[in-house]
Amino acid sequence: MLSYIFRRVLQSVLVLLVVGLVAFAMFRFVGDPIDNMLGQERTMEDVERLREQLGLDQPFAVQYWRFLEGAVQGNFGISYRQGRPVAEIIAERLPATLELAAVSGFFALVVGIGLGVFTAIRRDGFASNAIMTLSLIGVSLPTFLIGILLIYLFSVELGWLPSFGRGEVVQLGGWSTGFLTQSGLLALILPSITLGLYQMTLIMRLVRSEMLEVLRQDYIRFARARGLKEKAVNFRHALKNTLVPVITVTGLQLGSIIAFAIITETVFQWPGVGLLFINAIQFVDIPVMAAYLMLISVMFVAINLAVDLLYVAIDPRLRSEGGTS
Amino acid sequence: MTDTPVETPAEAPKGRIARAWDSDLAYSFRRSPVAMVSLAVTFVLIFCAVFAPLIAPYDPFNPATLNLLNGFTAPGEANAFTGESFMLGTDDQGRDVFSTILYGLRISLFVGFSAVLFAMTLGITLGLVAGYVGGWVETIIMRIADVQLTFPSILVAMLIFGIAKGITPIEYRDQVAIWVLILAIGLSDWVQFARVVRGATLVEKSKEYVQAARLIGRSTPAIMFRHILPNVLSPVLVIATISLALAIIAEATLSFLGVGAPPTQPSLGTLIRIGQGFLFSGEWWILFFPAVTLLMLALAVNLLGDWLRDALNPRLR
Numbered sequence: 001m002l003s004y005i006f007r008r009v010l011q012s013v014l015v016l017l018v019v020g021l022v023a024f025a026m027f028r029f030v031g032d033p034i035d036n037m038l039g040q041e042r043t044m045e046d047v048e049r050l051r052e053q054l055g056l057d058q059p060f061a062v063q064y065w066r067f068l069e070g071a072v073q074g075n076f077g078i079s080y081r082q083g084r085p086v087a088e089i090i091a092e093r094l095p096a097t098l099e100l101a102a103v104s105g106f107f108a109l110v111v112g113i114g115l116g117v118f119t120a121i122r123r124d125g126f127a128s129n130a131i132m133t134l135s136l137i138g139v140s141l142p143t144f145l146i147g148i149l150l151i152y153l154f155s156v157e158l159g160w161l162p163s164f165g166r167g168e169v170v171q172l173g174g175w176s177t178g179f180l181t182q183s184g185l186l187a188l189i190l191p192s193i194t195l196g197l198y199q200m201t202l203i204m205r206l207v208r209s210e211m212l213e214v215l216r217q218d219y220i221r222f223a224r225a226r227g228l229k230e231k232a233v234n235f236r237h238a239l240k241n242t243l244v245p246v247i248t249v250t251g252l253q254l255g256s257i258i259a260f261a262i263i264t265e266t267v268f269q270w271p272g273v274g275l276l277f278i279n280a281i282q283f284v285d286i287p288v289m290a291a292y293l294m295l296i297s298v299m300f301v302a303i304n305l306a307v308d309l310l311y312v313a314i315d316p317r318l319r320s321e322g323g324t325s
Numbered sequence: 326m327t328d329t330p331v332e333t334p335a336e337a338p339k340g341r342i343a344r345a346w347d348s349d350l351a352y353s354f355r356r357s358p359v360a361m362v363s364l365a366v367t368f369v370l371i372f373c374a375v376f377a378p379l380i381a382p383y384d385p386f387n388p389a390t391l392n393l394l395n396g397f398t399a400p401g402e403a404n405a406f407t408g409e410s411f412m413l414g415t416d417d418q419g420r421d422v423f424s425t426i427l428y429g430l431r432i433s434l435f436v437g438f439s440a441v442l443f444a445m446t447l448g449i450t451l452g453l454v455a456g457y458v459g460g461w462v463e464t465i466i467m468r469i470a471d472v473q474l475t476f477p478s479i480l481v482a483m484l485i486f487g488i489a490k491g492i493t494p495i496e497y498r499d500q501v502a503i504w505v506l507i508l509a510i511g512l513s514d515w516v517q518f519a520r521v522v523r524g525a526t527l528v529e530k531s532k533e534y535v536q537a538a539r540l541i542g543r544s545t546p547a548i549m550f551r552h553i554l555p556n557v558l559s560p561v562l563v564i565a566t567i568s569l570a571l572a573i574i575a576e577a578t579l580s581f582l583g584v585g586a587p588p589t590q591p592s593l594g595t596l597i598r599i600g601q602g603f604l605f606s607g608e609w610w611i612l613f614f615p616a617v618t619l620l621m622l623a624l625a626v627n628l629l630g631d632w633l634r635d636a637l638n639p640r641l642r
Contacts, residue, residue, distance in 0.1 A: 015472050026488055140627045142574045144581045145616055148601060156604060163605075259477045266582050281487035281584050289487055300475050 019297040023290040076291035097272030104196030116207025135201040147194040147267035164269040210242035251307040353636040360632040366625040381424035414610040432592040437573040443511030448518020456526025481513035525557035566630035
């Protein structure tokens, strides 16, 4: 058990070191940082001074170590395009992405479990078949088309919901939130549905198949035989036992929600880190790209690690195997 | 009277086509209307893309044939100034939407196929080497695969595109964008192939025919590519079809986000990106028709992949 945890943590640190190396190599070799920072009119002394100041005259390993040191402290240098510290820009943009991700995750979980249970209980009903077919089409639809479709329907044709931006935001300390104003909440609806739809179908299909499996078990038949109400059987006995895999998948999908937020944020011009990243690619703003890469890998690795460790904690069978291997 | 082998019914070796018609795969195909429609749609779209210069009524990239007065003509209606009419309307510069879609389809399909081919070649080679050679080579290849698998492939593709863009000088960026796109999508997608091929190679490696080949002194590359490879190809086919759908969508997504095919060589994704700007002013057709084409293509290839996976899976038969 302990050795398994140790090995898993070591693996995660290794992944982060490799990603750090990629990010650092981007910094160092894609374009010349000196060129990017100094304009056309520069003297050799300027170049030399900046080279020394940035530590570019040091050996590669030393530079890499310094980069890691900076990264751990949240120091990623200065954006080529905006001329401000990258950490500052990201801190400003992060609340928007996290709020969007949280709402979409919530939507995916609630609607996904609801529809999953429904389609499992009425497995041959017309409505369930329609939902299952729709979900298949939904999976093949690219995210950005779903976003455009929603904008067309609810913003252009019906005019109910805003098509871009966050609406009014309220500053709470360093955190800007859209939860407290009406326009902020309205602005959240379409992007959250767009972003959460794929995860919703995934959870729905998972819950459905797990439910169908569980509903065949003896203890469900026994619960029915005891004369329990359908509702109690379905929700208290059956659903509870389907939730472990659902929680795992949701945990792992959190990472991809944050990654796919890039697409949704572009469609809805949502001022989060994803839009920042896309703009950074368009303008080859390397420090922002590297910082985003590091940020998102820390999130991914942390989530993967947490899910793996949770699994060991929940499932005793894994614990004994993990101990012996 | 001379007996030709065709006339003896039972043991006659049938022609290739007849044998293919009788195979399990063809049987399952004939029983699946979804697969037939998907294949038909895919073929029609590929045909349109390949013969785009012959089918397209206008050449959308030849400025000489464009007339700005034709801009924003609604589908099927006559233009107010010139009286010309276009089946699917025109965009802001008076380009025929139908023609731009055909050329866009060409680029989308070219990028999709090339990216999958690249991913497949890379994945199969690395998978074979990892499986057959083993040792530290295997460890390194599979570790890289694991790390890459932690990240969604669209993110990897974006990153590779960004880095490649940073390396190429500004004046060449638009010219090489298509190739960079192929490289980015291909590199983001090789892991699936490598994993499957490695797994199958590990099984095949210990079989007698491989030992026999080794005994008669065939070289390692020959054993890997001539003997093992044909036996591990059938799962690769399924992954390739599903990968094609994913690659087409990935290309469209990247182009839509503005980090893919440039406006000078628009793919379907670029066309949708352009069309999105006219959504609010009422020119819906500039967005709608490219989107529908992309949708048909992605859906058809996806369903084809699903059918192929089920048809080749012996457990579901």
